[in-house]
Amino acid sequence: MSFMASREISTRREKPRLLLLTHYYPSHRGGVEIVAGQLATRLADCYDIHWLAADCDPPPDISGITCIPQRAWNGLEKHGLPWPIWSLRNWWRLKKTIAESDILHIHDFIYPAHLLAIPLAKILGKPVVLTQHIGDIEYRNPALRNILKTINRSFGRWMLGISSQVVFISPRVKAGFEAYTRFTSPPLYWPNGVDSRVFTPSPFPTNRNQLRESHGLDPTKPALLFVGRFVERKGLPLLRQMVEMRPNWQWCFAGWGPLDPSTWQQPNVFVWEGRQGASLATLYQLADFLVLPSHGEGFPLVIQESLACGTPVIVSEETAAGGPALPGCMTPIVHTPKNPDPAHWISVIEHRLNTDKQAECRRLCAEKAKQNWCWDTLATNYKKLLAGLLND
Known part of the structure; x- marks a missing residue:
């Protein structure tokens, strides 16, 4: 033609x-x-x-x-x-x-x-x-x-x-x-x-405990979330090391791929497949943090979805550079894929878990998401x- x-x-x-x-x-x-x-x-x-x-x-x-x-x-x-x-x-x-x-x-x-x-x-x-x-x-x-x-x-x-x-x-x-x-x-x-009608904070803090219980999680223990493909460049090998270092934390994974965490045979690992939209939003809402030690990305959509749900993000410095600086909402960590440091990641997560301003932080995350995206x-x-x- x-x-x-x-x-x-x-x-x-x-x-x-x-x-x-x-x-x-x-x-x-x-x-x-x-x-x-x-x-x-x-x-x-x-x-x-x-x-x-x-x-x-x-x-x-x-x-x-x-x-x-x-x-x-x-x-x-x-x-x-x-x-x-x-x-x-x-x-x-x-x-x-x-x-x-x-x-x-x-x-x-x-x-x-x-x-x-x-x-x-x-x-x-x-x-x-x-x-x-x-x-x-x-x-x-x-x-x-x-x-x-x-x-x-x-x-x-x-x-x-x-x-x-x-x-x-x-x-x-x-x-x-x-x-x-x-x-x-x-x-x-x-x-x-980001669709703030779907990805939105849990209406009441008590709902987070109920969400955890409904997903088979202990409300009294930390819950860390990863969302994405289970591949090397998303940081799955590093996450596996962290899972083994903190068996008392609950590690939640939503995604799919060859490096499937369900094969790690760890009792503190929980895996969901096929989550999207509202069913994925509940996982963001119940988590303390989204943890994403990825590299070679632009600015993953999961970061925006997590923040819109009020859940702060701990992410590699390279990936954080793909978006705006969001102090208090997004914590960047220096990360070298060829020589990762799981102890440093654990230290940063522990520090964030022990802060006494969790509610204020979650409110700020949702506000920043609405302002930016x-x-x-x-x-x-x-x-x-x-x-x-x-x-x-």
């Missing part, structure tokens, strides 16, 4: 067609795809959205959005690389889909289909908004670490450079790419939102951006 023919089709539609590309659908439960779903839901009133992602999980049923799962091989994820590879037939279809679209919104450049889509869109004259979530990752494996750095500085520099507009969710990731990328337009920093505000920004690119 020619460029002029695709333009004629677009003028006959009531709404412009937006092609949305992510590696997975939200049911995969990763932060990137959840963010994409939240934004798409709010953009559907202005755009005819066609959402392409790997068929590893069921697509969402959202009014105004047509999901088209792409057959893919996902064998690398069990090795810590969430990198689905579409079948060749679907790659050929991608060109036709781009030609029939008016504008593209892509989340992270690094996935195979995205690496093809961005230059194809450039050739076909379609504007591309690229939301970049992650940058370099300090994998313990030096080969993986160096491969990713090479990809970011070669393909990444090219993909970000030819995109019509790049939006970063983290100032740390933005600064990293700015060091070696010449952008078409000045890059933007727009943090993700809102999906509706973010969606409005994207609507203005997309409309401006279409009108150019």
Whole structure:
């Protein structure tokens, strides 16, 4: 299909067609795809959205959005690389889909289909908004670490450079790419939102004890929470060491992945799978702290969700740098993935557990979350951006 023919089709539609590309659908439960779903839901009133992602999980049923799962091989994820590879037939279809679209919104450049889509869109004259979530990752494996750095500085520099507009969710990731990328337009920093109607503090302090009891926990013992994929870069090996060092603390895990804490055979470990929305919010509400010793991330959505529920966060200094400074709400810890120090993490957690200002801290966390993050505000920004690119 020619460029002029695709333009004629677009003028006959009531709404412009937006092609949305992510590696997975939200049911995969990763932060990137959840963010994409939240934004798409709010953009559907202005755009005819066609959402392409790997068929590893069921697509969402959202009014105004047509999901088209792409057959893919996902064998690398069990090795810590969430990198689905579409079948060749679907790659050929991608060109036709781009030609029939008016504008593209892509989340992270690094996935195979995205690496093809961005230059194809450039050739076909379609504007591309690229939301970049992650940058370099300090994998313990030096080969993986160096491969990713090479990809970011070669393909990444090219993909970000030819995109019509790049939006970063983290100032740390933005600064990293700015060091070696010449952008078409000045890059933007727009943090993700959080749904404060779902992720909200427990109404009464006594409810936290009731929540713990209903989840099989002892209300008198500390409860530490981790939410995310059970993989090395999220800090699971370090968390395992801490679990063994403090058997009297209750360690709660919500997620999935190859480093499953349920295999550790520790009586103080509690694991939940498939939690999202309100059922996940209850875990944030019952916890004393969210503990996240991760590296190589932008600014994980779970931090924002936890704070919105009034639960303070103890996180690696690198990950904390992806968001605003929130004294009293987010405690950053110097963390070297290649040489972690579980005793230091334990010391910081103990100090925070012994503070006498827990209630005040939880109130402040929820207030800061409301002040800093809102999906509706973010969606409005994207609507203005997309409309401006279409009108150019």
